[in-house]
Amino acid sequence: MNRLSRAEVAARAAEVLRGNDRGLHTVAAPRLYPHMWSWDAAFIAVGLARMSASRALTELETLFAAQWGNGMVPHIVFSANAPLYEPGPDRWASKETSPHAPDHAATSGLIQPPVHALALRRILDAARSSDAAGRRDVIARIRILWPKLLTWHRYLAEHRDADGRGLLMIYHGWESGMDNSPRWDTPYADVVPEPGFRPFRRSDLAALGEQSQRPTDADYVKYQWLIEELRQARYDDELARKSLSFRVADVFASAIFAAANEDLARVADELGLGATDELLGYAERFRRGVLGTTDEDGFAADVDLRTDTALRTKTIAGFAALLSGGLDAERRRRLVDLLLSPAWCGNPDLAYPLPPSTSPEAPEFDAARYWRGPQWPPMNLLIIWGLERSGEHDAAERLREVALYQLTDGVFAEYYEPFTAHPLGSRPQSWSAAVALDLVGG
Ligand code: 2M8
Numbered sequence: 001m002n003r004l005s006r007a008e009v010a011a012r013a014a015e016v017l018r019g020n021d022r023g024l025h026t027v028a029a030p031r032l033y034p035h036m037w038s039w040d041a042a043f044i045a046v047g048l049a050r051m052s053a054s055r056a057l058t059e060l061e062t063l064f065a066a067q068w069g070n071g072m073v074p075h076i077v078f079s080a081n082a083p084l085y086e087p088g089p090d091r092w093a094s095k096e097t098s099p100h101a102p103d104h105a106a107t108s109g110l111i112q113p114p115v116h117a118l119a120l121r122r123i124l125d126a127a128r129s130s131d132a133a134g135r136r137d138v139i140a141r142i143r144i145l146w147p148k149l150l151t152w153h154r155y156l157a158e159h160r161d162a163d164g165r166g167l168l169m170i171y172h173g174w175e176s177g178m179d180n181s182p183r184w185d186t187p188y189a190d191v192v193p194e195p196g197f198r199p200f201r202r203s204d205l206a207a208l209g210e211q212s213q214r215p216t217d218a219d220y221v222k223y224q225w226l227i228e229e230l231r232q233a234r235y236d237d238e239l240a241r242k243s244l245s246f247r248v249a250d251v252f253a254s255a256i257f258a259a260a261n262e263d264l265a266r267v268a269d270e271l272g273l274g275a276t277d278e279l280l281g282y283a284e285r286f287r288r289g290v291l292g293t294t295d296e297d298g299f300a301a302d303v304d305l306r307t308d309t310a311l312r313t314k315t316i317a318g319f320a321a322l323l324s325g326g327l328d329a330e331r332r333r334r335l336v337d338l339l340l341s342p343a344w345c346g347n348p349d350l351a352y353p354l355p356p357s358t359s360p361e362a363p364e365f366d367a368a369r370y371w372r373g374p375q376w377p378p379m380n381l382l383i384i385w386g387l388e389r390s391g392e393h394d395a396a397e398r399l400r401e402v403a404l405y406q407l408t409d410g411v412f413a414e415y416y417e418p419f420t421a422h423p424l425g426s427r428p429q430s431w432s433a434a435v436a437l438d439l440v441g442g
Helices: 006-019 038-048 053-065 116-127 132-159 182-189 203-208 217-232 237-243 251-271 276-291 316-324 329-340 377-389 393-407 430-440
Strands: 168-170 248-250 302-304 309-311
Touching: 006 038, 006 393, 006 430, 038 053, 038 116, 038 377, 038 430, 053 116, 053 132, 116 132, 116 251, 132 251, 132 276, 168 251, 182 302, 182 309, 217 237, 248 251, 251 276, 251 302, 251 316, 251 377, 276 316, 316 329, 316 377, 329 393, 377 393, 377 430, 393 430
Parallel strands: none
Antiparallel strands: 168 248, 248 302, 302 309
């Protein structure tokens, strides 16, 4: 296979992002995901920040323009005249169903992990190397956007962690971003659609033309049914947290949230925007929440809130504590050793020593199927950031090199088969290109 140089990979990645740019937003992928996704937008902004801090900020501004009245940031913002994607705006019926949904934008009614503040901090850092006028413009716009991120964080702290345990509650596997991960197999076993429920047509299979890399039909019926349940609960958190048949504490999103609160506080501090104590308080609360689920190796667990039981699956989410921070030095060492061990990046059969989404030693591991085994570029980036935040710079640097090398195939696939390095899923996927830009740096 021909490999691109660092400069070539950056140029190709920039070209991909330009090709997927629709003016004020970037589609997650042109055919499979022809709209804006919340955490994709954050990763895309991180990549764009390497090209233009101003354009990167536009990405977040567009996403937050669709924020709901209660502070929720929807996981999809639909574009007009895009190729078919199901569930589309009619299925969600958010405007007709919730008083909080905005009038001016068609959106879904779920959330995704709150990576946005990590992106905002990187945009502010990037703005420092802009010329004076560019820097002033970006900083003025960050001042306008920042309160919206604060409202988003307040929504998550108040409505998705109502009892203050420091873990975010999700109502759907899609809210984790890791849709069909084995993390959710146990809770999904209790999701049973009503007899007579008619699922919609799957657009993903037609767009991809490959069933073995996507969730199964049985999974999809449940995904659709949960949307129906959420709609019946009128997207009301009070009702949803009592009635939904999927209610789980997502430890990985909680760790991201801990880090995001620190970054939002840092932006606030640098620009004199206030609320830093509140944000650092959330960071501490969620750090404790994550740590409370860890085992003797520092490996974290989700919690099934319907039964209050820990879900101890061997997925990448177990490394949450790298992002949240707070492990003592000995357990942090053990967690990094585990990450580099044959159960994970050190598996001798891997094409590249990068973390697979599920451990190859787990019984649920499936090398080609979506979140059940493949390696995902944005996950590599999160683990790298986690290692950096934890002061594990050598391990971070090694992973950074390999993660970039994987992307020098120039395909920017959505995910990669871990043993063959075969590009899988949609391509070119915007977040993979964005991750490449960030890894190249500069
Ligand atoms: C995937 O999720 C969407 C539903 O939200 C789908 O399968 O249609 C996930 O990989 C998710 O993490 C990602 O944000 C989204 C767009 O890339 O695709």
